[in-house]
Every structure is written in C-alpha cells, then in structure tokens.
Amino acid sequence: MKKLEKNEVLLWFGSWTSKIGNIVFDYANSMSIVSSFSGKTWILALYQSSETIIQIIFNLIGGAKADKGSRKKIVIITDILAAIVCAVLSFFVDTGCMAEVMICANAILAVIYAFNSPTYKSIIREMVKKNRIGFYNSVSNAGGELIGIAGPIIGVGLVQIIGTRGALLFDAGTFLLSAFAESLLKRVIEVSKPENEKNNVISDIMDGFKYLIREKEILFLVILAALVNFFLAGYNLLLPYTDVMFENEFHNFYSKALVMEAIGGVIGSALCSKIAGKFKDDIRALILFLGGTGMTMFIESAASILKNMYVCLVPFILFGIMLTCFNIMFMSHVQTAVDEVYLGRVFSIIFTVAVLFMPLGSFAFSFFVNMRSVKSYALVGGGIIMLSMIGLIVNKINNKKM
Template sequence: MEKGIKKNEALLWLGSWTSRFGNIVFDYANSISIVSFFAGKPIVLALYQSSETIIQIIFNLVGGVKADNGNRKRLVIITDILAGLICFVLSFFINSGRMAMVVIAANALLALVYAFNSPTYKSLVREMIYKDRIGFYNSIAHAGSEIIGITGPILSVGLVAVIGTRGALLFDAVTFFVSALLECCLVRVVETPSKVKGSQNVITDIIEGIKYLLSERQIFFLVILSALVNFFLAGYNLLLPYTDVMYKGIFDNFYSKALAMEAAGGILGSLVISKAADRFKDNVYIMILFLSGTGIAMLAEPIIAPLQNMYLCLIPFALFGIALTSFNIILMSHVQVSVDENFLGRVFSIIFTVAVLFMPVGSFSFSSFVDAKSVGSFAIVGGGIVILSLFSLIMLKVIGSRKCSD
C-alpha cells in the first residue's frame, strides 16, 4: 500500500465528516426546539424521530438503483446541495406557528435525500480510491466519524447557545454546501467498467439487484450476517442505558462512562485496523473472528461485574468497540471491492434497508424476554453473537465446498 494521504481520500473524509457534524447539529437544534415549544406533546418528537426511519425503509432501495444507473459523483453533490437548501429554508420557520409541521417535513426530506446519498457515497469510494487503499480509507473515515460522534453533541450545545437555533440551522446549511464543494474537486483515479444501462423501471432494477445478490453466495451470506448482527446490536443498545440501574449504588453514571469507553474502543480499533484492513478485506474468517470478539466481550461483563471494580467493568465495552469497529470496516471494504460495479449501489441499499428493519425487531424482541435491570442479560447478547459467529464459520465451509463442486 502506498504511503501518504491522497487528494481524493482527504476530500471524501472532510466531506463525510462535515456532513456528519451537520446532521448532529440539525438533530440537536430541532429536538431542542420541539421540546421547548411542545413540552406537553411528546407525540411531536416521536413523529420527528420516526419519520426518518420510515422514509429510509421505503426509499433506500430506490436510492441504490439511482446510484447504479447514474453519475455517482453528481448525485452526491446534488443531494448535499439539497440538504443544505432544506436546512436554509427550515431556519426561517423556527419560532413560527407552523414550526412542528415544517420541522417534521424537513426531517423527512433530509431522510429522503440521505436514502439516495448514502448508498451512492459508499459506492463512489470504488471510483475514487485505489482498491489497495479502500480499507485504510474506511478505517480513518470511521475514526473521524467516532470522534465527531463524541464531540458533536457537546459542540452543538455551545453552538445553539451562542448563535441560537436559527443560526445553528444556517450553520448546518453551510456544512452541506461545503461537502458539495469538496466533492466537486474529486477526480476518478481508477478505470471503471462501462455501466450496464438500467431498465428504466425501478422495481425491475431492484429485482435485478436482489437476483445478483442471491447469485453471489458469499456476499449474500454477509448481508444476512450483518442483518442478524444488527438484531443482537439492538439488544445491546437497549440494555446499555440500563447499566445505570444495573450498577445503582455501586457506580455513578456508568452508562455515560460505558458509552465513552465504547467510542474510545471504536477510535482505537479504527486506527489499529487501518494498518491491516487492506490485507484483511478479502478474509471473511478474520471478519467473523472480530465479530466473535464482540460476543466474548459481552459474555465477560456479567463475569466481571461481581468484582465491583469500575475500571474492570468498563473494559468489555472498550473491547466491544474495538471488535465491532474492526468487523464493520472489514465488511464495508470487502463489499466495496468484491461486488460488481453495476450492482454496488443496490447491494449497499439492501444492506442499509435490512439493517433498519432488524434494529426495531431486535429492540422489541429483547424488551419482551430480557431483564433489562440485570447485568446477566448481556450474556444473552454475547452468547447469541458467539453462536452466530460459530454458525457463520460452518456456513462458510459449506459455501466454500459448494464453490469447489461447482
């Protein structure tokens, strides 16, 4: 792998990080406004939050089709400009009588834009980054995203306090416009094969994408694996806030510390895996090894808990962050390198759609049969992931043997 940072890598990093920070400020500013003006109507905040998920489920697959049939660079530029315009227009409705309706509509529109932007952006990496540097690119991108995820909410508080909600939304608009400007400077660095023209029928193109996925056994297996992982991650995310209850009277504010340790683990995992991601991106067994690491970390939490040592109890969350980040980076890099260029957007859109669908399924399932106040419940999450990992290794053997027989 060549050393040094390439121009396209820097542009893509800055563009994605700028948009990420803008999204955090957008959500914070709008949530604060809704809570302030509709304190007695939590349904308004619920509609605001749920509109995003519903839109993504409906339009992610359409976004994948457009990513495969159109000019990906132009599409990400247009979607970022549209996101900036939405924030700009929304800023004029703050404190107005129609604020609730407009904020919900704006959030839904941004979710629609994101449904087209996200699979396209992930697919664009294939055109702008050399194959032997995609793992490195994804690692640094993830590390930066984690850092922004930690600092973004804190900076958002200060930003809204200084320039107000309207000023924060105008700031959001600028972040999206900056992203679009950076993307204009991207230059394709690899020769890409001629695209197979789509059928001009979105449904037909989605079906073609699904057929392609079913024909690629290993990629299809990884999509199913990521969906099942999200089921257990939903259980983890459900239990994590309850750690304050689990350790009540033993540790103070354990939840916030666990979040910080997980994020620190994610950053560390991104930086460590950046040195090896390009060697591992074709090794599915290494990917599953990291996945099993997340399960082992959660199995360790109930074992360590009786020691009542806060630092020891936090270690599994850091290890969880390291392992999960490594798994995600290798999975993303493997898909970007292995999938046919003509189906890359649709494969990513299927992955995102399945992930969105499985998260609420996991949340409701775990809430119904798991004791959220018991630290032992983490063993169910961890045990499920370990069993999933072992089953995945068996399935890989089966897929491999079928390939040989074919």
C-alpha cells in the same frame, strides 16, 4: 504513515462535515421541539420515527439510482439539497408552525439521505484505489467516532451562542462545504456502466436482489449483517439501563460506557488501518471479530461481580474495538468484491435490512431480557457468539466447494 491521496482527503472532509451537520441538526431540532412542546412527547416521537419509515421506503430506490446515474453528481446534488432544506428551515424557528415544518424537513432530509448514503458508499470504488479502501474506511471511521463524541458538544455550544436559527444555518454551511469537496473528486478508475434498455426502478431493484442470490458469498455476508443488527439492537436497548443495573455501585455509568465504546471505536479504526490490507478478503477474520463482540458481553456480565467501575468499563472499550473492526472489514469487502454495476443496490439492501432488523431486535429483547440485570448482556452476547460459530461453519463449507 501512509501517504494520503487527494481523493481520500476530499472524501473524508465531505463525509465528516456532513456528519457534523447531521448531528447539530438533530440536536438543535430535538432541543427546540422539547423546549417548545414539553407536554407533547408524541411530536418528538413523530420527528424521530418518520426518518426510519422513509429509509425503509426509499433506500432501495436510492441504491438503484446510484447504479444508473453519475454517483458524483448524486452526492453533490443531495448535499446541496440538504443545505437548502436547513437554510429554509431556519426561517421557521420560533413560528407557530415550527413543529410541522421541522417534521417535514426531517422527512425530506431522510429521503435525501436514502439517495446519498448508498451512493457515497459505492463511489469509494471509483475514487479510491482498491488496495487502499480498507485504509480509507479505517480513517473515515475513526474521524466519525471522534465527531460522534464532539458533535453533541458542538451542538450545545452553537445553540447557546448563535441559537437554533444560527445552528441550522451552520448546518447548511457544512453541507455546502461537503458538496464543494465532492466536486473536486477525480476518478482513479473509469467505470463503464452497460446500457440497459429497462428504465424501471422496480426492475433495477429486482436485478440487485437477483445478483445477490447469484453471489452466494455476498448474500451470506448480507444475511450475517442483518442477524448481527438484530442482536446489536438488544445491546443498544440494554446500554441506557446500565445506570439502573449499577445504580447502587456507580454514578452515571451509561455516559461513561458510551465514551469508552467510542474510544474503542477509535482504537479499532487505528488497528484496522494497519491490518486492513492483510485481512481485506478474509471472511474468517471478519467473523472472528464479530464473535469478539459477543465475548465482550460475557466479560461484562462476569466483570460486574467485582463491582469495580474501571473493570466494568473495559468490556465496552473491547466491544468498540471488535465492532469497529467488523464493520470496517465488512464494508471494505463489499466495496471491493461486489460488481461495480450492482454496488449501489447491494449497499441499499444492506441499509434497508439493517433498518428493518434493528426495531425487530429492540422489541424482541424488550420482552425476553431483564433490563435491570447486567447478566442480560450474556444472553445477547451468547446469540452473537452462536451466530459467529454458524458463520464460521458456513464459510468453511463454502471454501470447500470452491
């Protein structure tokens, strides 16, 4: 077991408490809207969609600010602002304007997150030793997976015990705890940010794109991640329909598949904590893990023939392992390989592209795949495998040029 360092513990604590707050916030608000406006589904749709639109607009700005200002101050301030929003929102529960205020609050939190997320990813370079970034990301991801499982349960319990208002005040407390943990961080490396005469956000964002175009390997990874998200949208679209696919064989298969995928995520995180150092700069290994996610979808299509629930659930564990390893290795490589000056902007571009490609994939696969057939997983998996093969070829060509 590796010895834990203070900054790593503080960053994990800050990230996990914020994630708990986000999960409880979404659950409490969604349940409140559903119970109060059961006949107006468009209110919940507006609440959920506003976040995506705002992320597309503000992610790039957040990344540019992360590269120009103090990252530590930005993550602290954004968490404090999130706490204030939750606390203020709690006073509007059970009022006549609750829906409007909740939608506005969610929009404000989406703006805050657009600044916090790329900054939090890029601050790792300053606060964690380079040779430990893979290990840090592995543990962070494992904790996130466990919170993803426990979060909704916590949300249900809080709303039932202390009500929606109490749950929102609990959220405010989690964000304040996160800000406190971040205030104790100490840099392990000094970051020198060059003076830049330009003080224009648009110019800063364009500089980030120019950097990506110059750095072919990083650009290749960003494009790969974007295309992966397109196909993963197909997987996410199919997953809830597993209840329909297996309605004559199994009961509540969807919920079981979600649990198996989360378990796979924890296993994948544990695996990566052991091998991250060995493969941190190995693009080929990263692409092979990606290809593994596609292969698990082929296995699921084949496993369905046996009509055994346990056999059919195994591919979802494998999928969680493969996708988690790919994500951890991808993030770790970006955090170590990208120039410190452009790190926030690169992450903001990655997040923006991800937000754009997921809905595109969802709509595309909704037209071209049969939602009632488990064989549709083979189509999505085949796309990922083909993408991985192309990635391996491109990577081999790039290595020959070096």
